[in-house]
Amino acid sequence: MLPDPLHPAIVHFPVVLAILLPIFALGALWTVRRGATPRRAWAVPVALSAALALSAWVAVRTGEAQDERVERVVPGQPLETHEEAAELFLTLSGVLVLVAAAGLAPGVAGRLARLLATGGAIALVVVAADVGHSGGELVYRHGAASAYTAPDSGSASTPTASLDPVVPTLRVADERPRAR
Numbered sequence: 001m002l003p004d005p006l007h008p009a010i011v012h013f014p015v016v017l018a019i020l021l022p023i024f025a026l027g028a029l030w031t032v033r034r035g036a037t038p039r040r041a042w043a044v045p046v047a048l049s050a051a052l053a054l055s056a057w058v059a060v061r062t063g064e065a066q067d068e069r070v071e072r073v074v075p076g077q078p079l080e081t082h083e084e085a086a087e088l089f090l091t092l093s094g095v096l097v098l099v100a101a102a103g104l105a106p107g108v109a110g111r112l113a114r115l116l117a118t119g120g121a122i123a124l125v126v127v128a129a130d131v132g133h134s135g136g137e138l139v140y141r142h143g144a145a146s147a148y149t150a151p152d153s154g155s156a157s158t159p160t161a162s163l164d165p166v167v168p169t170l171r172v173a174d175e176r177p178r179a180r
Contacts, residue, residue: 005069005148007062011135014089018128021048022121025100030117038110042103045117047101052124053093060090067148074142082134089127096120132156 003009025045032041061085071079099120102113138144 005062005066007059008139010055010062011059011132013056014052014093015128015132017052017055018089018093018124020119021045021052022118022125024048025114025118025121029114032114038106038114039104041159042100042110042114045114045121046097046100046104049093049097049117049121051089053097056086056090060086070144070147072136073147074138074144078134078138078142079144082131082138085127085131085134089124089131092120092124092127093180096124111171 028041030039063083067079067083075170085159096117099113103117105113159179
């Protein structure tokens with residue numbers, strides 16, 4: 001069964017892949033320098049960049065699918081900022097796949113593409129952080145998650161989360177009159 005909403009479950013994949021890609025790209029450059037064949041060493045960064053672009057596309061699509069519902073509770077500008085950052089991330093990750101794939105080519109062209117792709121992967125981490133930060137702002141500052149919470153059903157007891165960081169328990173606020 002898929003989670004509802006799906007977007008929060010999906011968005012972590014491109015963030016993780018954006019962090020892993022430069023590490024694997026640097027590792028592939030190192031193994032090529034140590035004598036490995038470029039095509040063999042560079043295949044992992046190419047595959048990771050393709051997975052990154054695909055997961056970014058899915059994250060953008062799931063975000064667009066939930067856009068109208070979240071617009072009801074979040075001011076327009078923060079949502080627009082997040083959408084624009086996500087679309088930039090998607091575009092740049094798509095370009096990165098092409099540059100990384102060119103790194104499979106032999107000779108100077110392949111070497112240059114591998115270096116450019118590695119630099120691009122490092123830069124993409126900054127863009128991913130911006131998308132993640134703006135998404136976090138939507139949830140934690142602007143209350144985007146409240147678009148998916150059920151309204152109070154009017155029951156006598158309403159669950160409230162503890163604000164104590166040491167003891168994160170669930171307490172039930174009891175609204176019954178107390179005996180004195």
